[in-house]
Amino acid sequence: MSHDYKMVQWNPFKKRFDVWMLSGVALYLVSFITLTYATQPEGNSFTPIQAMIRATGTLAFLMLNFILCIGPLARFSHRFRPFLYNRRHIGVTTFLIALVHGGLVLLWYHGFSETNAFVSLFISNPRYDSISGFPFEVLGFIALIIMFLMAATSHDFWNANLGPGIWKALHMSVYVAYGLLVAHMALGALQFEKRPIFFLVLGTGAGTVILLHLVSSIASLRISDRIGHEGWLRVAEVRELEDKRAKIIRPVDGDAIAVFRDGDRIAAVSNICRHQGGPLGEGKVVDGCITCPWHGFQYRMEDGQSPPPFTEKIATYATRIMNGTVYVNPKPNPPGTPQAPSEVGGSNEQG
Helix, strand or coil: CHHHCCCCCCCHHHHHHHHHHHHHHHHHHHHHHHHHHHCCCCCCCCCHHHHHHHHHHHHHHHHHHHHHHHHHHHHHCHHHHHHHHCHHHHHHHHHHHHHHHHHHHHHHHHCCCCCCHHHHHHHCCCCCCCCCCCCHHHHHHHHHHHHHHHHHCCCHHHHHHHCHHHHHHHHCCHHHHHHHHHHHHHHHHHHHCCCHHHHHHHHHHHHHHHHHHHHHHHHHCCCCCCECHHHCEEEEEHHHCCCCCEEEECCCCCCCEEEEEECCEEEEEECECCCCCCEHHHCEEECCEEECCCCCCEEECCCCECCCCCCCECCEECEEEECCEEEECCCCCCCCCCCCCEECCCCCCEC
């Protein structure tokens, strides 16, 4: 720990992940273009640029769907944690693919007139009052701008200068971009596609994202059975808490609380990492320190402080064990306040 601690960087695991991801991107593009030409009706003219436009557009949409599913899936199964750790790389790659898609669209459909391509994009189709003829390209362009801002500020430099709150608010705009892309694809398919497969893919993707987020939210908000003694919240029975992991409690008021077990020690801290607002409760305890699953930032269980020389601090919460059940006080201590963990079978456990 101490001076040897480093947050997760571009390590061999991430490099292998990137190789697999880029290989998958190449395989998808080649397969899509090959199948596009193989299934074209006789007499249809289709250029390589048009095939690449569709390939990159559908791939960017599918990858964004997957990005938005990573969080809920990681809460249900630890098997999806590697994707959570590498979500930044997937996001930047998705933006670059979308950028290629947008660039090819501008070149092919708006780049051969005397009017500036960007101006042409906004004035070539003024049918904003029509559903079937709506200028869907504009929606895609706005979504691309949002994705650019997210990709450009993904580095830690921007998190440090903007602050975790503003940085996270900016990156939550991914849901705005996603809504725009769903409309972009739906309105575009209405104008040019007769085959139902595109609508099926679009509906399945959007439906999966919405369903996973709803199920995840409902599961996390079930607190009616957690009201315990003297206003403390019931967490779980001791035997139900997985060692080195946490159970996340969400009070009616206030921030989410991560209740960790490390052997016979049980402690509660804020679920929000000070680095980029990552979900600490989805991480684990490493060498006695709570480790954020996003970028490896760590905090001591007993006081919510990062090990020296780091200075980040998070709120701590009082815990207690009564009749084998863990409870947490929903009132937070100031960030960095020492709070002794509860000991399983210790003197602070109440019968």
